Amino acid sequence: MQKQVFEGYVEYLQIMDEDGNIDEKLMPAELSDEKIIDMYKYMLFARNLDAKTLSLQRQGRVYTFAPLLGEEATQIGVAFAMKKDDILVPSFRQHGIFLARGLPLASHFIYWKGYEEGNITLKGINSTPFAVPVSTQMPHAAGIAFGQKYQGKNASVVAYIGDGGTSEGDFYESINFAGVYKLSLVTIIENNQWAISMPRSGQTAAQTLAQKAVAAGIDCIQVDGNDVIAVYKAASDAIKSRNPALIECVTYRLGMHTTSDDPTKYRTDEEVKKWEQKDPIKRVKAYLEKKNLWNDKLESDEIQSQMDRINKAVEEAESFKPDPVSMFKNVYSFMPEIISEEMESAVGANFWL
Numbered sequence: 413m414q415k416q417v418f419e420g421y422v423e424y425l426q427i428m429d430e431d432g433n434i435d436e437k438l439m440p441a442e443l444s445d446e447k448i449i450d451m452y453k454y455m456l457f458a459r460n461l462d463a464k465t466l467s468l469q470r471q472g473r474v475y476t477f478a479p480l481l482g483e484e485a486t487q488i489g490v491a492f493a494m495k496k497d498d499i500l501v502p503s504f505r506q507h508g509i510f511l512a513r514g515l516p517l518a519s520h521f522i523y524w525k526g527y528e529e530g531n532i533t534l535k536g537i538n539s540t541p542f543a544v545p546v547s548t549q550m551p552h553a554a555g556i557a558f559g560q561k562y563q564g565k566n567a568s569v570v571a572y573i574g575d576g577g578t579s580e581g582d583f584y585e586s587i588n589f590a591g592v593y594k595l596s597l598v599t600i601i602e603n604n605q606w607a608i609s610m611p612r613s614g615q616t617a618a619q620t621l622a623q624k625a626v627a628a629g630i631d632c633i634q635v636d637g638n639d640v641i642a643v644y645k646a647a648s649d650a651i652k653s654r655n656p657a658l659i660e661c662v663t664y665r666l667g668m669h670t671t672s673d674d675p676t677k678y679r680t681d682e683e684v685k686k687w688e689q690k691d692p693i694k695r696v697k698a699y700l701e702k703k704n705l706w707n708d709k710l711e712s713d714e715i716q717s718q719m720d721r722i723n724k725a726v727e728e729a730e731s732f733k734p735d736p737v738s739m740f741k742n743v744y745s746f747m748p749e750i751i752s753e754e755m756e757s758a759v760g761a762n763f764w765l
C-alpha cells in the first residue's frame with residue numbers, strides 16, 4: 413500500500429508593502445494610528461541608537477558591536493506584540509527590542525563597553541542575557557517555557573535566533589521539545605540572509621526556514637520581516653495562541669556582521685541596494701505621511717529628542733565605574749569555589765572566606 417501521510421504548506425504574510433500601502437483586510441484592528449506612530453518612533457530610535465554606537469566604536473569608545481541596521485521591524489513588531497511579563501530570550505543583535513521594552517539606555521552602552529553590569533539590567537525587562545555562542549539560548553528558552561508551564565504560569569517565552577543559528581542542533585532540539593510539551597515558546601528567526609560571510613543558501617537546502625517547524629509539529633509562518641505590521645500580527649497571534657510557533661522574518665543585514673567584519677569582501681553593492689529599497693523604516697514613514705500623520709518637522713523634533721536621550725546615556729555610561737567583581741559574580745546563580753579562587757587571584761576578594 414502506498415498513500416500520502418503528510419501534507420504541509422507555509423503561509424507568507426505581508427500587510428504593508430514597500431511603498432507603505434496597507435492590505436486593509438489583514439490590518440489588525442487594535443493597531444491605531446497612535447500605535448503605528450509609536451512603532452515608527454521606536455524603529456527610528458533603534459536606528460539612531462545603532463548609528464551612535466557604531467560611531468563610538470569607530471572612535472574606540474565602545475568595543476566590538478553587532479549592528480542591527482535594516483532589522484528594526486523584526487524587533488519592534490515583536491516588542492509591541494509581547495506583554496510585559498512575557499520573557500525575552502535574545503541572541504546578540506536585539507538592542508532594538510531591548511529599547512522598546514524599556515532597557516535603560518545607559519545599560520546598552522555599558523554592555524558594549526565590555527562591562528557585565530550592562531548585561532545584568534536585562535533582568536529588569538524580563539530578558540535573559542546576551543547569548544553569543546550561536547543557538548545556545550534556544551535550550552534555555554525551551555527550559556524556561558517548560559518551567560512556566562510546570563509552575564502554572566502564563567508568560568510566553570519569545571526567543572530570537574539568526575538564519576545561521578537554525579543549522580545548529582540546539583535549535584532543532586528546542587523546537588522539538590516545545591512541540592512535545594506544547595510550550596508557549598515563540599521562536600523568531602531573524603533571517604537577515606547572512607551568517608557572517610555564509611549566505612542563507614549555504615545554510616540549508618530547505619525552501620524556507622519556517623518549514624523547519626513542520627517536522628517538530630508546531631505552527632509556522634514566514635513574514636516580510638521588513639514589514640513591522642506583519643511581524644506584529646504574526647507574533648501577536650502566536651503569543652495569544654499559547655502554542656509553540658516558529659516565525660521566519662525575512663529581512664536583511666544592511667550593515668556589517670560586527671564592527672570586526674567587512675561585508676564588501678563577500679557580497680555585492682547591488683545586493684545591498686536591492687534591500688535598501690525594502691527599508692523597514694521608509695515604508696512606515698511613507699504610510700504615515702500619506703495619512704498626514706507625520707511630516708519633516710515632527711521627524712526632526714523626534715530625532716532631536718532621541719539624540720538628546722542617547723547622548724545623555726553615553727555620558728552616563730562613560731562616567732560609569734565598573735566593579736571588577738561583577739564579571740565573576742554573574743556567571744552562575746551560586747558562585748562555585750573555582751570561580752571564587754579566580755576572583756581572589758584577580759581582585760583579592762573571595763566569596764568563600
Ligand SMILES: Cc1ncc(C[n+]2csc(CCOP(=O)(O)OP(=O)(O)O)c2C)c(N)n1
Nearest residue numbers: 505544545546574575576577604606607608
Ligand atoms: C557556536 C558558535 N559558533 C560560531 C560562532 C561564531 N559566530 C558568531 S555569530 C555567527 C553567525 C551567526 O549568524 P546568524 O545566526 O545568521 O545570526 P546573525 O549574526 O546574522 O544575526 C557565527 C558563526 C559562535 N559565536 N558560536
Ligand SMILES: [Mg+2]
Nearest residue numbers: 574575606607
Ligand atoms: Mg543571519
